[in-house]
Amino acid sequence: MARFDSVQSIHHARHLLYDKSIVYCRDRPVGTFAALPQPRRDRPDAPPDPDLNYNEVFIRDNVPVMIYFLLDGRADLLRDFLDICLDLQSTDPQTEGIFPSSFYVEPNSQTLVADYGQRAIGRVSSVDASLWWPILAHVYVQRTGDWSWSQQPKVQEGIQRFLRLILHPWFRHAPTLYVPDGAFMIDRPLDVWGAPLEIQTLLYGALLSSVVLIHSDLKEKVIGSTAGSAALTDPFIRQQIWQLRYATALARRLRRYLLQHYWINGKTIQILRRRPTDQYGERVSNEYNIRTETIPHWLQAWLGDQGGYLIGNIRTGRPDFRFFSLGNCLGAIFDVLTFSQQRALFQLVLNNQADLFGEMPLRICHPPLDASDWRNKTGYDSKNRPWCYHNGGHWPCLLWYFVVAVLRHQQTSTTPYYRFGHLHESLWDCLQDAYQVLLKRLPEQKWPEYFDGPTGVWLGQEARLYQTWTFTGLLLVHHFLNKPADATVLDMPGLRSILSIEAQYQDLRWD
Protein backbone atom coordinates (compact mmCIF):
# COMPACT_ATOMS: atom_id res chain seq x y z
CA MET A 1 0.00 0.00 0.00
CA ALA A 2 1.29 3.49 -0.85
CA ARG A 3 2.40 5.42 2.25
CA PHE A 4 0.90 8.86 2.73
CA ASP A 5 2.73 11.78 4.18
CA SER A 6 1.41 11.86 7.69
CA VAL A 7 2.64 15.36 8.47
CA GLN A 8 -0.09 17.23 6.65
CA SER A 9 -3.00 15.12 7.88
CA ILE A 10 -1.79 15.19 11.46
CA HIS A 11 -1.16 18.90 11.32
CA HIS A 12 -4.68 19.45 10.00
CA ALA A 13 -6.22 17.20 12.67
CA ARG A 14 -4.37 19.07 15.45
CA HIS A 15 -5.54 22.37 14.04
CA LEU A 16 -9.15 21.17 14.04
CA LEU A 17 -8.86 19.87 17.58
CA TYR A 18 -7.09 22.77 19.25
CA ASP A 19 -8.38 25.70 17.19
CA LYS A 20 -11.88 24.68 16.15
CA SER A 21 -13.43 22.11 18.44
CA ILE A 22 -12.96 23.45 21.96
CA VAL A 23 -16.07 24.86 23.66
CA TYR A 24 -15.61 27.72 26.12
CA CYS A 25 -17.78 28.86 29.01
CA ARG A 26 -16.77 32.18 30.57
CA ASP A 27 -13.46 31.87 28.67
CA ARG A 28 -12.77 28.49 30.24
CA PRO A 29 -12.48 25.35 28.03
CA VAL A 30 -15.18 22.87 29.02
CA GLY A 31 -14.77 20.14 26.39
CA THR A 32 -15.19 19.76 22.63
CA PHE A 33 -18.11 19.73 20.20
CA ALA A 34 -19.27 16.32 18.96
CA ALA A 35 -18.98 17.72 15.43
CA LEU A 36 -17.77 21.12 14.31
CA PRO A 37 -20.74 23.40 13.54
CA GLN A 38 -20.94 23.79 9.76
CA PRO A 39 -21.66 27.09 7.96
CA ARG A 40 -25.18 27.43 6.51
CA ARG A 41 -25.26 26.69 2.77
CA ASP A 42 -27.64 29.57 2.03
CA ARG A 43 -25.85 32.14 4.23
CA PRO A 44 -22.24 31.12 4.85
CA ASP A 45 -21.61 34.30 6.91
CA ALA A 46 -24.47 33.67 9.36
CA PRO A 47 -23.80 31.71 12.58
CA PRO A 48 -24.34 27.97 11.98
CA ASP A 49 -27.75 26.53 12.87
CA PRO A 50 -27.66 24.04 15.73
CA ASP A 51 -27.51 20.53 14.29
CA LEU A 52 -29.56 18.36 16.69
CA ASN A 53 -27.17 17.92 19.62
CA TYR A 54 -23.92 17.60 17.67
CA ASN A 55 -22.95 21.04 18.93
CA GLU A 56 -23.00 19.72 22.51
CA VAL A 57 -20.14 18.36 24.61
CA PHE A 58 -20.66 14.59 24.99
CA ILE A 59 -18.81 12.81 27.78
CA ARG A 60 -18.24 9.69 25.63
CA ASP A 61 -16.97 11.68 22.62
CA ASN A 62 -14.62 13.53 24.93
CA VAL A 63 -12.96 10.36 26.24
CA PRO A 64 -10.53 10.13 23.28
CA VAL A 65 -10.13 13.89 23.28
CA MET A 66 -9.18 14.05 26.94
CA ILE A 67 -6.80 11.12 26.62
CA TYR A 68 -5.10 12.87 23.73
CA PHE A 69 -4.83 16.10 25.72
CA LEU A 70 -3.31 14.15 28.61
CA LEU A 71 -0.73 12.50 26.36
CA ASP A 72 -0.04 15.82 24.68
CA GLY A 73 0.99 17.50 27.93
CA ARG A 74 -2.39 19.11 28.67
CA ALA A 75 -3.43 17.18 31.79
CA ASP A 76 -4.98 20.44 33.03
CA LEU A 77 -7.70 20.17 30.37
CA LEU A 78 -8.59 16.66 31.52
CA ARG A 79 -8.66 17.70 35.18
CA ASP A 80 -10.95 20.65 34.38
CA PHE A 81 -13.21 18.39 32.34
CA LEU A 82 -13.49 15.94 35.23
CA ASP A 83 -14.38 18.80 37.59
CA ILE A 84 -16.99 20.17 35.17
CA CYS A 85 -18.66 16.77 34.78
CA LEU A 86 -18.60 16.35 38.54
CA ASP A 87 -20.43 19.64 38.97
CA LEU A 88 -23.06 18.31 36.55
CA GLN A 89 -23.51 14.94 38.28
CA SER A 90 -27.21 14.64 39.00
CA THR A 91 -28.46 15.25 42.53
CA ASP A 92 -32.10 14.83 41.56
CA PRO A 93 -33.61 12.07 43.77
CA GLN A 94 -34.61 9.94 40.79
CA THR A 95 -31.31 10.11 38.92
CA GLU A 96 -28.87 10.93 41.71
CA GLY A 97 -25.29 10.04 40.82
CA ILE A 98 -25.59 9.83 37.04
CA PHE A 99 -23.38 11.93 34.81
CA PRO A 100 -24.92 13.66 31.78
CA SER A 101 -24.67 12.26 28.25
CA SER A 102 -23.93 15.78 27.03
CA PHE A 103 -24.10 19.45 27.93
CA TYR A 104 -24.01 22.85 26.23
CA VAL A 105 -23.28 26.45 27.17
CA GLU A 106 -26.37 28.61 27.52
CA PRO A 107 -25.17 31.74 25.67
CA ASN A 108 -26.93 34.43 27.71
CA SER A 109 -26.25 33.21 31.22
CA GLN A 110 -23.00 31.41 30.27
CA THR A 111 -24.04 28.41 32.33
CA LEU A 112 -23.83 24.73 31.47
CA VAL A 113 -27.07 22.92 30.70
CA ALA A 114 -26.89 19.14 30.98
CA ASP A 115 -28.85 16.41 29.20
CA TYR A 116 -29.34 13.25 31.27
CA GLY A 117 -31.57 11.76 28.57
CA GLN A 118 -34.56 14.06 29.16
CA ARG A 119 -33.90 15.82 25.80
CA ALA A 120 -32.32 12.93 23.87
CA ILE A 121 -33.96 11.43 20.79
CA GLY A 122 -36.05 8.53 22.10
CA ARG A 123 -35.22 9.66 25.67
CA VAL A 124 -32.28 7.29 25.98
CA SER A 125 -29.97 7.85 28.90
CA SER A 126 -26.26 7.19 28.38
CA VAL A 127 -25.22 4.81 31.11
CA ASP A 128 -21.71 4.64 29.65
CA ALA A 129 -21.08 8.32 30.43
CA SER A 130 -21.44 7.61 34.15
CA LEU A 131 -19.12 4.61 33.90
CA TRP A 132 -16.48 6.53 31.95
CA TRP A 133 -16.13 9.25 34.59
CA PRO A 134 -14.36 7.17 37.29
CA ILE A 135 -12.27 5.50 34.58
CA LEU A 136 -11.09 8.85 33.23
CA ALA A 137 -10.48 10.06 36.79
CA HIS A 138 -8.29 7.03 37.43
CA VAL A 139 -6.43 7.56 34.14
CA TYR A 140 -5.76 11.14 35.20
CA VAL A 141 -4.35 10.40 38.66
CA GLN A 142 -2.45 7.34 37.55
CA ARG A 143 -0.70 9.25 34.78
CA THR A 144 -0.06 12.53 36.62
CA GLY A 145 0.35 11.26 40.19
CA ASP A 146 -2.00 14.06 41.30
CA TRP A 147 -3.52 12.05 44.15
CA SER A 148 -4.42 15.23 46.01
CA TRP A 149 -7.07 15.75 43.32
CA SER A 150 -8.78 12.43 44.07
CA GLN A 151 -8.50 12.99 47.82
CA GLN A 152 -10.70 16.08 47.68
CA PRO A 153 -14.04 15.62 49.50
CA LYS A 154 -16.01 16.67 46.41
CA VAL A 155 -14.36 13.94 44.31
CA GLN A 156 -14.91 11.30 46.99
CA GLU A 157 -18.54 12.41 47.33
CA GLY A 158 -18.95 12.06 43.54
CA ILE A 159 -17.55 8.53 43.61
CA GLN A 160 -19.82 7.67 46.51
CA ARG A 161 -22.88 8.94 44.64
CA PHE A 162 -21.82 7.00 41.54
CA LEU A 163 -21.33 3.76 43.47
CA ARG A 164 -24.72 4.11 45.17
CA LEU A 165 -26.20 3.74 41.68
CA ILE A 166 -24.42 0.44 41.18
CA LEU A 167 -24.19 -1.17 44.61
CA HIS A 168 -27.79 -1.51 45.67
CA PRO A 169 -30.30 -4.32 45.94
CA TRP A 170 -31.95 -5.24 42.67
CA PHE A 171 -34.28 -7.89 41.22
CA ARG A 172 -31.44 -9.92 39.70
CA HIS A 173 -28.58 -11.90 41.07
CA ALA A 174 -26.16 -11.59 38.13
CA PRO A 175 -23.25 -9.13 38.62
CA THR A 176 -23.96 -7.43 35.28
CA LEU A 177 -25.61 -4.03 34.92
CA TYR A 178 -29.03 -4.18 33.27
CA VAL A 179 -29.80 -1.30 30.89
CA PRO A 180 -32.39 -0.30 28.28
CA ASP A 181 -31.77 -0.33 24.50
CA GLY A 182 -29.22 2.24 23.31
CA ALA A 183 -27.59 3.08 26.64
CA PHE A 184 -24.03 3.48 25.33
CA MET A 185 -22.17 4.48 22.15
CA ILE A 186 -24.96 2.72 20.27
CA ASP A 187 -27.61 5.16 21.41
CA ARG A 188 -30.51 4.15 19.15
CA PRO A 189 -32.55 0.92 19.17
CA LEU A 190 -30.41 -2.01 18.01
CA ASP A 191 -31.60 -4.81 20.29
CA VAL A 192 -28.82 -4.02 22.75
CA TRP A 193 -30.97 -3.95 25.90
CA GLY A 194 -30.21 -6.12 28.90
CA ALA A 195 -26.55 -6.71 29.66
CA PRO A 196 -24.63 -5.45 26.59
CA LEU A 197 -20.91 -6.13 26.57
CA GLU A 198 -19.71 -2.53 26.33
CA ILE A 199 -21.56 -1.59 29.52
CA GLN A 200 -20.18 -4.61 31.37
CA THR A 201 -16.54 -3.99 30.43
CA LEU A 202 -16.95 -0.34 31.35
CA LEU A 203 -18.53 -1.37 34.64
CA TYR A 204 -15.52 -3.56 35.35
CA GLY A 205 -13.15 -0.65 34.63
CA ALA A 206 -15.28 1.74 36.68
CA LEU A 207 -15.32 -0.58 39.71
CA LEU A 208 -11.54 -1.09 39.67
CA SER A 209 -10.99 2.64 39.19
CA SER A 210 -13.34 3.54 42.04
CA VAL A 211 -11.58 1.18 44.44
CA VAL A 212 -8.22 2.78 43.71
CA LEU A 213 -9.62 6.30 44.02
CA ILE A 214 -11.33 5.58 47.35
CA HIS A 215 -8.22 3.88 48.66
CA SER A 216 -6.14 6.95 47.76
CA ASP A 217 -8.23 8.85 50.30
CA LEU A 218 -8.73 6.17 52.94
CA LYS A 219 -5.13 5.08 53.15
CA GLU A 220 -4.25 8.50 54.57
CA LYS A 221 -7.22 8.72 56.91
CA VAL A 222 -7.57 5.17 58.12
CA ILE A 223 -4.73 2.84 57.20
CA GLY A 224 -1.70 5.05 57.62
CA SER A 225 -3.05 7.26 60.40
CA THR A 226 -2.78 7.01 64.18
CA ALA A 227 -6.26 8.55 64.28
CA GLY A 228 -7.50 5.60 62.17
CA SER A 229 -9.93 4.19 64.73
CA ALA A 230 -11.37 7.64 65.50
CA ALA A 231 -11.97 8.07 61.75
CA LEU A 232 -14.15 4.98 61.80
CA THR A 233 -16.83 6.89 63.71
CA ASP A 234 -17.38 9.05 60.60
CA PRO A 235 -20.38 7.71 58.62
CA PHE A 236 -18.89 8.97 55.33
CA ILE A 237 -15.69 6.99 55.91
CA ARG A 238 -17.66 3.89 56.89
CA GLN A 239 -19.57 4.19 53.67
CA GLN A 240 -16.29 4.52 51.73
CA ILE A 241 -14.98 1.33 53.33
CA TRP A 242 -18.22 -0.53 52.69
CA GLN A 243 -18.27 0.56 49.04
CA LEU A 244 -14.60 -0.27 48.51
CA ARG A 245 -15.19 -3.79 49.78
CA TYR A 246 -18.43 -4.32 47.89
CA ALA A 247 -17.02 -2.89 44.63
CA THR A 248 -14.04 -5.26 44.89
CA ALA A 249 -16.28 -8.26 45.40
CA LEU A 250 -18.52 -7.21 42.51
CA ALA A 251 -15.57 -6.69 40.14
CA ARG A 252 -14.32 -10.15 40.96
CA ARG A 253 -17.72 -11.75 40.35
CA LEU A 254 -18.25 -9.73 37.18
CA ARG A 255 -15.00 -10.84 35.58
CA ARG A 256 -15.65 -14.47 36.40
CA TYR A 257 -19.17 -14.13 35.00
CA LEU A 258 -18.03 -12.48 31.76
CA LEU A 259 -15.47 -15.20 31.17
CA GLN A 260 -18.02 -17.88 31.89
CA HIS A 261 -20.95 -16.54 29.91
CA TYR A 262 -19.59 -14.13 27.27
CA TRP A 263 -16.31 -15.68 26.20
CA ILE A 264 -16.62 -18.10 23.28
CA ASN A 265 -14.24 -19.99 21.04
CA GLY A 266 -14.46 -23.11 18.89
CA LYS A 267 -14.38 -25.39 21.94
CA THR A 268 -16.89 -23.57 24.13
CA ILE A 269 -19.41 -23.39 21.29
CA GLN A 270 -19.41 -27.14 20.92
CA ILE A 271 -20.14 -27.48 24.62
CA LEU A 272 -22.92 -24.86 24.42
CA ARG A 273 -24.54 -26.64 21.49
CA ARG A 274 -24.91 -29.89 23.42
CA ARG A 275 -26.29 -28.54 26.68
CA PRO A 276 -29.63 -29.69 28.06
CA THR A 277 -32.40 -27.10 28.38
CA ASP A 278 -35.11 -26.35 30.95
CA GLN A 279 -32.96 -27.17 33.92
CA TYR A 280 -33.95 -26.07 37.39
CA GLY A 281 -31.68 -25.64 40.40
CA GLU A 282 -28.43 -24.05 41.48
CA ARG A 283 -25.82 -26.10 39.69
CA VAL A 284 -26.97 -26.38 36.10
CA SER A 285 -24.97 -26.09 32.91
CA ASN A 286 -27.45 -23.94 30.99
CA GLU A 287 -28.39 -21.20 33.47
CA TYR A 288 -29.99 -18.94 30.89
CA ASN A 289 -31.94 -21.69 29.15
CA ILE A 290 -30.36 -20.99 25.79
CA ARG A 291 -31.40 -23.23 22.92
CA THR A 292 -28.97 -24.49 20.32
CA GLU A 293 -31.02 -22.90 17.55
CA THR A 294 -30.00 -19.43 18.79
CA ILE A 295 -26.34 -20.17 17.98
CA PRO A 296 -25.79 -18.81 14.45
CA HIS A 297 -24.03 -20.85 11.79
CA TRP A 298 -21.77 -18.02 10.65
CA LEU A 299 -19.86 -18.51 13.90
CA GLN A 300 -18.19 -21.65 12.65
CA ALA A 301 -16.16 -19.93 9.93
CA TRP A 302 -15.80 -16.75 11.97
CA LEU A 303 -14.23 -18.39 15.01
CA GLY A 304 -12.01 -20.76 13.05
CA ASP A 305 -9.90 -22.99 15.25
CA GLN A 306 -7.91 -20.25 16.99
CA GLY A 307 -10.28 -17.31 17.40
CA GLY A 308 -12.28 -16.23 20.43
CA TYR A 309 -14.25 -13.19 21.57
CA LEU A 310 -16.74 -11.85 24.08
CA ILE A 311 -20.28 -12.06 22.72
CA GLY A 312 -22.57 -9.04 22.73
CA ASN A 313 -25.11 -9.92 25.42
CA ILE A 314 -26.47 -12.65 27.68
CA ARG A 315 -30.22 -12.66 28.26
CA THR A 316 -32.54 -15.46 29.26
CA GLY A 317 -33.10 -17.55 26.14
CA ARG A 318 -31.80 -14.79 23.88
CA PRO A 319 -28.03 -14.43 23.79
CA ASP A 320 -26.57 -11.98 21.29
CA PHE A 321 -23.68 -13.48 19.35
CA ARG A 322 -22.85 -10.33 17.40
CA PHE A 323 -19.26 -9.10 17.67
CA PHE A 324 -19.03 -5.59 19.16
CA SER A 325 -15.66 -3.97 18.55
CA LEU A 326 -15.50 -1.50 21.42
CA GLY A 327 -16.65 -3.96 24.10
CA ASN A 328 -14.05 -6.47 22.95
CA CYS A 329 -11.24 -3.90 22.83
CA LEU A 330 -12.13 -2.76 26.35
CA GLY A 331 -12.27 -6.39 27.49
CA ALA A 332 -8.65 -6.69 26.37
CA ILE A 333 -7.49 -3.28 27.60
CA PHE A 334 -8.95 -3.75 31.09
CA ASP A 335 -7.68 -7.34 31.25
CA VAL A 336 -11.09 -8.89 31.62
CA LEU A 337 -9.56 -11.30 29.13
CA THR A 338 -6.52 -13.35 30.05
CA PHE A 339 -3.37 -12.97 28.06
CA SER A 340 -4.06 -16.02 25.89
CA GLN A 341 -7.69 -15.00 25.35
CA GLN A 342 -6.44 -11.64 24.11
CA ARG A 343 -4.27 -13.49 21.64
CA ALA A 344 -7.29 -15.47 20.45
CA LEU A 345 -9.21 -12.21 20.06
CA PHE A 346 -6.47 -10.68 17.92
CA GLN A 347 -6.27 -13.84 15.86
CA LEU A 348 -10.02 -13.63 15.29
CA VAL A 349 -9.76 -10.01 14.20
CA LEU A 350 -6.98 -10.85 11.76
CA ASN A 351 -8.93 -13.80 10.35
CA ASN A 352 -11.96 -11.57 9.81
CA GLN A 353 -10.12 -8.46 8.72
CA ALA A 354 -12.29 -8.14 5.61
CA ASP A 355 -15.42 -7.85 7.79
CA LEU A 356 -14.01 -5.74 10.62
CA PHE A 357 -11.61 -3.44 8.81
CA GLY A 358 -12.76 -3.47 5.19
CA GLU A 359 -12.00 -0.12 3.59
CA MET A 360 -12.41 1.81 6.84
CA PRO A 361 -11.56 0.41 10.28
CA LEU A 362 -13.36 -0.47 12.48
CA ARG A 363 -16.82 -1.89 11.96
CA ILE A 364 -18.85 -1.13 15.09
CA CYS A 365 -20.51 -4.56 15.16
CA HIS A 366 -20.84 -7.64 13.00
CA PRO A 367 -23.03 -8.94 11.46
CA PRO A 368 -25.77 -6.33 11.06
CA LEU A 369 -29.36 -7.10 11.99
CA ASP A 370 -30.92 -8.06 8.68
CA ALA A 371 -34.22 -7.04 7.11
CA SER A 372 -36.83 -8.59 9.42
CA ASP A 373 -34.74 -8.25 12.57
CA TRP A 374 -34.04 -4.66 11.61
CA ARG A 375 -37.79 -3.99 11.27
CA ASN A 376 -38.86 -5.78 14.42
CA LYS A 377 -35.97 -5.08 16.74
CA THR A 378 -35.14 -1.49 15.87
CA GLY A 379 -38.70 -0.40 15.13
CA TYR A 380 -37.79 0.52 11.52
CA ASP A 381 -35.01 2.85 12.70
CA SER A 382 -33.97 4.35 9.38
CA LYS A 383 -30.53 5.44 10.52
CA ASN A 384 -29.80 1.90 11.65
CA ARG A 385 -30.69 0.10 8.43
CA PRO A 386 -28.54 -3.00 7.72
CA TRP A 387 -24.87 -2.08 7.04
CA CYS A 388 -25.45 1.50 8.15
CA TYR A 389 -24.50 3.61 11.17
CA HIS A 390 -24.65 1.48 14.35
CA ASN A 391 -25.99 -1.52 12.45
CA GLY A 392 -22.70 -2.66 10.97
CA GLY A 393 -21.34 0.74 9.89
CA HIS A 394 -17.61 1.56 10.06
CA TRP A 395 -16.38 4.06 12.66
CA PRO A 396 -12.82 5.38 12.35
CA CYS A 397 -13.00 6.68 15.93
CA LEU A 398 -12.77 3.06 17.14
CA LEU A 399 -9.40 2.16 15.68
CA TRP A 400 -7.31 3.68 18.47
CA TYR A 401 -8.88 1.38 21.07
CA PHE A 402 -7.76 -1.61 19.04
CA VAL A 403 -4.28 -0.11 18.69
CA VAL A 404 -4.03 0.29 22.47
CA ALA A 405 -5.24 -3.27 23.05
CA VAL A 406 -2.65 -4.71 20.66
CA LEU A 407 0.28 -2.58 21.83
CA ARG A 408 -0.19 -3.23 25.53
CA HIS A 409 -0.51 -6.92 24.81
CA GLN A 410 2.75 -6.88 22.89
CA GLN A 411 4.47 -5.00 25.68
CA THR A 412 3.40 -7.38 28.43
CA SER A 413 4.27 -10.38 26.29
CA THR A 414 6.93 -12.44 28.02
CA THR A 415 6.53 -15.22 25.53
CA PRO A 416 9.59 -15.88 23.36
CA TYR A 417 9.37 -14.08 20.06
CA TYR A 418 9.68 -17.24 18.00
CA ARG A 419 6.35 -18.59 19.26
CA PHE A 420 4.13 -15.58 18.77
CA GLY A 421 6.25 -13.38 16.55
CA HIS A 422 4.17 -14.14 13.52
CA LEU A 423 0.93 -12.93 15.11
CA HIS A 424 2.61 -9.76 16.34
CA GLU A 425 4.09 -9.04 12.95
CA SER A 426 0.75 -9.54 11.21
CA LEU A 427 -0.96 -7.29 13.76
CA TRP A 428 1.66 -4.60 13.37
CA ASP A 429 1.24 -4.66 9.56
CA CYS A 430 -2.53 -4.57 9.96
CA LEU A 431 -2.31 -1.49 12.24
CA GLN A 432 0.08 0.29 9.90
CA ASP A 433 -2.18 -0.35 6.91
CA ALA A 434 -5.24 0.81 8.85
CA TYR A 435 -3.38 3.96 9.87
CA GLN A 436 -2.59 4.68 6.21
CA VAL A 437 -6.26 4.31 5.33
CA LEU A 438 -7.23 6.84 7.98
CA LEU A 439 -4.47 9.25 6.97
CA LYS A 440 -5.62 9.27 3.39
CA ARG A 441 -9.39 8.92 3.51
CA LEU A 442 -10.35 11.01 6.51
CA PRO A 443 -9.02 14.41 5.39
CA GLU A 444 -10.13 13.68 1.82
CA GLN A 445 -13.68 13.03 2.98
CA LYS A 446 -13.77 15.80 5.61
CA TRP A 447 -13.48 13.68 8.74
CA PRO A 448 -16.83 11.87 8.64
CA GLU A 449 -18.49 10.39 11.65
CA TYR A 450 -18.97 6.94 10.05
CA PHE A 451 -19.02 4.97 6.78
CA ASP A 452 -21.64 2.56 5.41
CA GLY A 453 -21.84 -0.66 3.44
CA PRO A 454 -20.29 -4.11 3.70
CA THR A 455 -16.78 -2.76 3.12
CA GLY A 456 -17.19 0.71 4.60
CA VAL A 457 -16.22 2.40 1.37
CA TRP A 458 -19.28 4.67 1.28
CA LEU A 459 -19.51 7.84 3.29
CA GLY A 460 -22.22 7.31 5.95
CA GLN A 461 -25.60 8.35 4.60
CA GLU A 462 -26.30 10.71 7.48
CA ALA A 463 -22.72 11.10 8.70
CA ARG A 464 -21.74 14.45 10.15
CA LEU A 465 -18.51 15.91 8.76
CA TYR A 466 -15.67 17.26 10.91
CA GLN A 467 -16.61 14.87 13.70
CA THR A 468 -14.31 15.53 16.66
CA TRP A 469 -13.66 11.94 17.69
CA THR A 470 -12.81 11.10 14.06
CA PHE A 471 -9.88 13.53 13.83
CA THR A 472 -8.92 12.87 17.46
CA GLY A 473 -8.98 9.13 16.75
CA LEU A 474 -6.43 9.63 14.00
CA LEU A 475 -4.25 11.71 16.34
CA LEU A 476 -4.35 8.93 18.92
CA VAL A 477 -3.48 6.21 16.40
CA HIS A 478 -0.58 8.35 15.20
CA HIS A 479 0.54 8.98 18.78
CA PHE A 480 0.47 5.34 19.89
CA LEU A 481 2.17 3.99 16.79
CA ASN A 482 4.98 6.45 17.36
CA LYS A 483 5.09 6.04 21.14
CA PRO A 484 3.90 2.50 21.86
CA ALA A 485 4.94 2.80 25.52
CA ASP A 486 2.04 5.23 26.06
CA ALA A 487 -0.43 2.41 25.43
CA THR A 488 -0.36 1.86 29.20
CA VAL A 489 -2.40 5.05 29.64
CA LEU A 490 -5.66 3.11 30.15
CA ASP A 491 -4.11 0.39 32.32
CA MET A 492 -6.20 -0.71 35.25
CA PRO A 493 -4.91 -2.17 38.47
CA GLY A 494 -5.13 -5.95 38.21
CA LEU A 495 -7.78 -7.81 40.15
CA ARG A 496 -5.05 -9.22 42.36
CA SER A 497 -3.87 -5.78 43.47
CA ILE A 498 -7.46 -4.73 44.11
CA LEU A 499 -7.93 -7.79 46.31
CA SER A 500 -4.83 -6.92 48.28
CA ILE A 501 -6.10 -3.37 48.75
CA GLU A 502 -9.41 -4.76 49.98
CA ALA A 503 -7.63 -7.09 52.39
CA GLN A 504 -6.34 -4.06 54.28
CA TYR A 505 -9.91 -3.14 55.22
CA GLN A 506 -11.19 -6.60 56.09
CA ASP A 507 -10.51 -6.50 59.80
CA LEU A 508 -11.79 -3.01 60.51
CA ARG A 509 -14.69 -3.06 62.98
CA TRP A 510 -16.82 -0.23 64.28
CA ASP A 511 -19.79 -1.77 66.06
Ligand code: GLC
Ligand atom coordinates in the same frame (compact mmCIF):
# COMPACT_ATOMS: atom_id res chain seq x y z
C1 GLC B 1 -24.35 9.63 17.90
C2 GLC B 1 -23.56 8.42 18.36
C3 GLC B 1 -23.08 8.61 19.77
C4 GLC B 1 -22.30 9.91 19.87
C5 GLC B 1 -23.14 11.09 19.35
C6 GLC B 1 -22.35 12.38 19.28
O1 GLC B 1 -25.52 9.74 18.64
O2 GLC B 1 -24.32 7.25 18.29
O3 GLC B 1 -22.30 7.52 20.17
O4 GLC B 1 -21.92 10.14 21.18
O5 GLC B 1 -23.59 10.80 18.05
O6 GLC B 1 -21.26 12.23 18.45
